Amino acid sequence: MKTNFINRELSLLEFNKRVLAQALDPAVPLLERLRFLCISCTNLDEFFEIRVAGLKQRIEIGAPAQGPEQVSSQQVFDELRGDTTKLVQQQYRLLNEELFPQLTSAGVRFARSDDWNEEQQLWLKEYFDEQVVPVLTPLTFDPSRPFPRILNKSLNFIVRLHGKDAFGRQRHRGMVQAPRSLPRVIRLPDSISKPGVHNFVFLSSIIRMHVDSLFPGLEVGGCYQFRVTRNSNLYVDDEEVSDLVRALEGQLEASRYGAAVRIEIGHECPGDLREFLLDHFELSEDDVYMVDGPVNLNRLATVCDLDDRPDLLYAPFTQGLPDELRDEENIFSILDKKNVLLHHPYQSFAPVIDFIATAAADPDVLAIKQTLYRTGAASPVVEHLVTAARSGKEVTVVIELMARFDEAANISLANKLQEAGAHVVYGLVGFKTHAKMTLVVRRKEGRLVRYMHLGTGNYHHATTSVYTDYGYLSSSQKLGEDVHKLFLQLTSLTRADGMTRMLASPFSLFDALIEKIQREAQNANDGKPARVIAKVNSLNEPRLISALYDASQAGVKIDLIVRGICSLRPGIDGLSENIRVRSVVGRFLEHSRVYYFLNDGAEEFYCSSADWMNRNMFRRNESCFEIRQKAMKEQIRHDLELFLADNCQAWVLNGDGSYSRLVPDGAKRISAQETFLENLAAPKLVQN
Numbered sequence: 001m002k003t004n005f006i007n008r009e010l011s012l013l014e015f016n017k018r019v020l021a022q023a024l025d026p027a028v029p030l031l032e033r034l035r036f037l038c039i040s041c042t043n044l045d046e047f048f049e050i051r052v053a054g055l056k057q058r059i060e061i062g063a064p065a066q067g068p069e070q071v072s073s074q075q076v077f078d079e080l081r082g083d084t085t086k087l088v089q090q091q092y093r094l095l096n097e098e099l100f101p102q103l104t105s106a107g108v109r110f111a112r113s114d115d116w117n118e119e120q121q122l123w124l125k126e127y128f129d130e131q132v133v134p135v136l137t138p139l140t141f142d143p144s145r146p147f148p149r150i151l152n153k154s155l156n157f158i159v160r161l162h163g164k165d166a167f168g169r170q171r172h173r174g175m176v177q178a179p180r181s182l183p184r185v186i187r188l189p190d191s192i193s194k195p196g197v198h199n200f201v202f203l204s205s206i207i208r209m210h211v212d213s214l215f216p217g218l219e220v221g222g223c224y225q226f227r228v229t230r231n232s233n234l235y236v237d238d239e240e241v242s243d244l245v246r247a248l249e250g251q252l253e254a255s256r257y258g259a260a261v262r263i264e265i266g267h268e269c270p271g272d273l274r275e276f277l278l279d280h281f282e283l284s285e286d287d288v289y290m291v292d293g294p295v296n297l298n299r300l301a302t303v304c305d306l307d308d309r310p311d312l313l314y315a316p317f318t319q320g321l322p323d324e325l326r327d328e329e330n331i332f333s334i335l336d337k338k339n340v341l342l343h344h345p346y347q348s349f350a351p352v353i354d355f356i357a358t359a360a361a362d363p364d365v366l367a368i369k370q371t372l373y374r375t376g377a378a379s380p381v382v383e384h385l386v387t388a389a390r391s392g393k394e395v396t397v398v399i400e401l402m403a404r405f406d407e408a409a410n411i412s413l414a415n416k417l418q419e420a421g422a423h424v425v426y427g428l429v430g431f432k433t434h435a436k437m438t439l440v441v442r443r444k445e446g447r448l449v450r451y452m453h454l455g456t457g458n459y460h461h462a463t464t465s466v467y468t469d470y471g472y473l474s475s476s477q478k479l480g481e482d483v484h485k486l487f488l489q490l491t492s493l494t495r496a497d498g499m500t501r502m503l504a505s506p507f508s509l510f511d512a513l514i515e516k517i518q519r520e521a522q523n524a525n526d527g528k529p530a531r532v533i534a535k536v537n538s539l540n541e542p543r544l545i546s547a548l549y550d551a552s553q554a555g556v557k558i559d560l561i562v563r564g565i566c567s568l569r570p571g572i573d574g575l576s577e578n579i580r581v582r583s584v585v586g587r588f589l590e591h592s593r594v595y596y597f598l599n600d601g602a603e604e605f606y607c608s609s610a611d612w613m614n615r616n617m618f619r620r621n622e623s624c625f626e627i628r629q630k631a632m633k634e635q636i637r638h639d640l641e642l643f644l645a646d647n648c649q650a651w652v653l654n655g656d657g658s659y660s661r662l663v664p665d666g667a668k669r670i671s672a673q674e675t676f677l678e679n680l681a682a683p684k685l686v687q688n
Contacts, residue, residue, distance in 0.1 A: 004549070004575060005069040006567045006657040008540050009051050009076055013083055014659055015564040016043045018585045018651055020087065021661065024094060030106055031312040032587075034099055035304040037091060041297035044084070045153060045229060048262045052080065053231035056261055068542040069567070081286050092292045106312060107197045108303070111188070113209045116201075119192045124201060127186065128210045132203075135179040138214040140171050147175070147280050152230040152258065154180065155204060155296060158273050159211060160221035171218055173276065176211065178203060184299035200303060202294055224269035227295040228281060231258035263288050264295040314587055319348035319465075320680040331358050332442060335451055335475040341632045342471040343639070344457065345588060346676045349464035352438075352453055352471055353380050359440040359451075360388035366448070367394035367441040369487045371433055374458040375413060381459045382413060389422040398490045400427035400434065425491050427621070431506060433490060434616070435623035436609045439483045450480030454625045456592045456607050467591040468673075470607045470636075472625065476501070479625065490621060505610055505622035510544075513612075516597045516604070517547040517556075523600050524555035532558045533596040533640050538565040539612040552578040561643050562653075563590045565613075569655045581653035582662075584643055586673045594636060595624075605633050642672040649673060 022028055023036035058066060058073040065072045100110060116124065140161065141147055150156060155178035161171045178184075186206070188199040204225050211223045260281040265274055267290045278288060294300070306312070324334055331354055334340075342351060357380075359365045368388050375382055389395040399414045414424045427433035436455040441448055457469030474480075478501050485496035486504055496504060503509040517532060524530035532551065539545065539560065545568045552558055558579040560568070570579040584590050595606040610622035627633055643650070648671040651659040664670075 003069040003071075004569060004572075005067065005542065005545065006569055007069050007071055007076055008067060008565055008567060009047075009055065009080060010083075010657060011540075011565045011567060012047060012051060013080060013087070014657065015583070015585075016040055016047065017087060018583060018659060018661075019043060020090065020094075022585060023099075024090075029311075029313050030099070030102055031108070031304045031306065031309065032314055034103070034300055037094060037099065038298040038301040038304065040087075040091060044087070045298070048229045049152075049232035052077070053233055053259070053261045055080070056259075057231070067540075067567075068545075077286075085289070088289050088291065091297060095293055095297065106309075108200070108306065108309065108312070109197055110200050110202070113205050117192075120188060120199070120201075123188065123192055124206055125210065128206050132179070132182065132206065132210075133214075135181060136176060136207075136214065138174060138176050140165065140174045140215075142169070148177065150177070150228050150281075151180075152232065153227060153296065154178065155184065155225065155227060157204075157207060157211070157223050157225055158269070158277060159215070159223045160270075160273060161215060162219040162221055163217065166217060173273070174215055174218075176207060176214060176223075178207060183302065184294075184296070185302050198306065198309075202299075204294060222268075222270070222273075224266045224273060225295050226263060226265045226269070226277060228260050229262040229264075230260055233258075261287065264291050265289070266295065267292045317677055317680070319344075319350075320346060321348050321350065325351050325354075330362075331355050331473075332362070332444075332449075332451060332475070335473055336444075336449075339476065339629060339632070340473040341627070341629075341635060342473070343635075343676070344469045344471060345465045345467065346680055349461060349471070351473065352455075352459075353384070353461065355440075355451075355453055355473060356381055356384045356438060359442070360384040360391070360393070362442065364443045365393060365440055366443060367396070367439075369396045369398075369437075369439040370459070371398045371400075371435050371437050371490070372410070372413065372459060373400045373432075373434055373436070374460050374463075375409075376460045376462050377409070379413075379459070380461055382416065385417060385422060386420040389417065389420040395420075395422040396425065396487070396491065397422050398425045398427065398433050398487070400432050423491075428490075428493070430619065432615075432620045434609050434620045435486065435490075435504070437483055437486065437623055439480070439487060449475060450477065450484065451475045452480055452483050454479075454483070454607070454623060456594075456609055463589075467589045469592045470594070472607065472627070482625075486623060501626055501628075503606070503608075503624040505616060505620055505624075506618045509608075509610060509622060509624050510541075510617040513544060513595070514547050516595075516599075517544070517551050519599065520556045520597060521547075521551040521554040523598075524551070528600050529598060530554070530556040530600075531596075531598040532556060533561075533594075533644075534559075534612065535561040535590075535592060535594040535640060535643065536611045537563050537591060537593070540565055540567040541612050541614045541617055542567075544612050544617075548579060549575055552576045559640075559644055561590075561640070566653055569657070570653055571655050576655075582644070582646075583651045583653065583659065584646055584649050584672060585651065586649035586671070588673055594640065596637070596640060603633065605636050607636075639672075639676075642670070642675055645670045646672045 020040040023033045055073045055077050157176040159174040161174050165171050182203055184203050186201050193199040208223045212220045260283055263281055263283055359368050385395055397417050399410055401410050418424050438453040440451040453473050455471040457467055482499040482502040485499055488494055489496040503512045520530040520532055539562050548558055560581045562581055563583050566581055570576050570581045593608040597604045605627040606624050608624035610616040616622055647662045647664050648669060650662045653659055
C-alpha cells in the first residue's frame, strides 16, 4: 500500500542509480566515467554493510516495520534484491561492453590472461614468484584446518582440487586469500607494452593463472574469485560502556568478521562450489551476486588518475581566492574588518588552513577550540593543532570517535593530540558530534577577541577539492558568544541557551525549523507570499516532512534540493502539489546544507552541518548559523537559484519515488557546477 513516505533504503538505492548514470554518460570523460563506476561500487558496499545488514537483522528477529512508511523489512529487502541485481548487472555490462573497449581504444588496456604476449607472461610469472608467492598462504581443509576466517570485503579464491596430498588424503577443495599488502591492479612496465599504451593486469588474473604452482602434487580443476560483505554496524551500549575508546576498539575488531550479508562470486563458478560457500557463510540465494568481472570494481579507482592522460579526465581548474586574502596582511587583521564566505571547491580551502596555522603560531592567541569529525590522513589541520598545543596554547579538540568508517583513524588522531598536550573530548555516546566549528581566542589591545570558522563540511583537506560546501570566517562577537556556548555544551554537557545567531541540535534546531515552516504556512494562509528552499544531503525526518506537507497545502512554494535520500513524496494532489524535489549529481559531491525562508520579506538564510534527518535533529550535535550580510545573502540566493535552474545534472523526484533526469531539450543549457567553474568569482567580503 502506497504511503505518504518513501522508504529510506529504496531512496538511497535510487541515489546510487544516479551515480551510476554518471558512469553511463558519454559526455563525461572516460576515466571519470570509470571513477563514477567505482564510486557506485563503494556506495553499494556501504549500503550492504549498514542498511541491508540492518534489514536482515530486523527480519531475523521479526521486528515490526520501521519508519513512517510502515513497510515490512522483508518487503523492503525483496524489492531491494531485485533492484540491486539489476544495478550490479548494469555495472558489469557497462564495464565490459563500453568502458573496457573504449579505454583500450584510448590506450588504457586491462589485459586478460588470454591476451598476454610471451614477454608479458614472463614478466608476470617473475612478479608472481617474487612479489606474490612469499605472502600467499594456500589452504586445503580438514578437521584440523577448517575454513579460515574471511575478512570483510577481502579478495579470495575457492579452488577445486583433485588428487591426494603428501599424506595420502583425498583433497577436493582449497582456498587462496589475496594478500592485503599487494595492489589489486598492476601496471606492466612500458618496456613490454606498445608505445603510448598503458597495460594493466588484475592481481586476481595473476593468481588464477599461476594457482597450479600453489598446490604441487594436486590437480587444479578451477579457481574462482569471491568476496564477502559483512555487517559493519558498530554497537556500543550507551548505558553500560565505561571506556568509549576501549569499547570502540573492540567493536572495530569484531566488525572485521561480522555476520555475512552478501557474497559476490565470479560468474563461471560451478554450482556445487557456490553452494559450499553459501552454506559456510550461512547465506541464501538471495544474498549471492554472480559477477562477470572483478568482484570488487572499486579496485579500478587506482587507474583513474593517470598523470599523462589529461584528455581522459575532467579539465583541471585553479581554485579561486579573494583578493583581500592574497596579500601579506594577517588573517586576524582582515577578519577584524570583514567577514568571508567561501564556496568550496570553487573557492580554496587554503584560507581555513591559514586561519588555523596563523592561530597556532600567533603569540597573542591564547586558545583554540575545534570539532573534528573526519580529517583524513596527514591532516594539516591536525598538525597545526599539535603545534599550538606544544607551544603552550590551550587547545581543545572535540573528536567524534564514532564517525562511521573513520573510527580507527580518529582514535589514532585523538592519541596524537593528547600526546601533544591538547585537551581531547570524545563525542558523547549516543550523540555524535557532527558540528563544524573552530573558535580562536586572541588577545588584542588588552581585550580578548573571538575569531571563528563555521562550515557545512568536514575539516578534510582532500575532500574540499571534490565536495561542495560553504565556509564562514568571522570575528563577530555575538556569533562568537554563540560558538563559545556551543563548545561549553560539548565539553561540559551544559545546555547552550540564549543563542542569538545560531541554532543547534539536539536542542533548538528542530523546533526552530518547524516554527519557521509553520510561519510560512501561516503567511500563505494570510494571503502573503511564502516560500521555503532547502538544500541538504538527505531528508527523512517524518515531522519535518509532515510540516512541509501542511505548508504545501497552505500554498507555500517549496523547493528542495536533496542529493541523496528523500522520503518526501512531491507533487501529490491535496498533499504536496506545491513541493518540488530535485537532486544534483555531477563532478562534485553536493554536500552543503542551506535553508531559506521568505519570512514575509524579511528573508532568512542559514548554513548548517545538519541534514533534515531524524539522526541530525535528535542524535547528533549539529551547528546552524545565520547569514545576515546582504552581499552574502545575495550570493547564496544566486547559488540556490542556479541549482533550481539546472537542466543538465539535475534529477526530479517523482511521486512514486523514481527520478527523471532533466535535459535541456532545446532550452538554454544550464549546469550549476559548470557555471561555478566558469565564473570562479571571489566571494564578497563585507563589513562585520
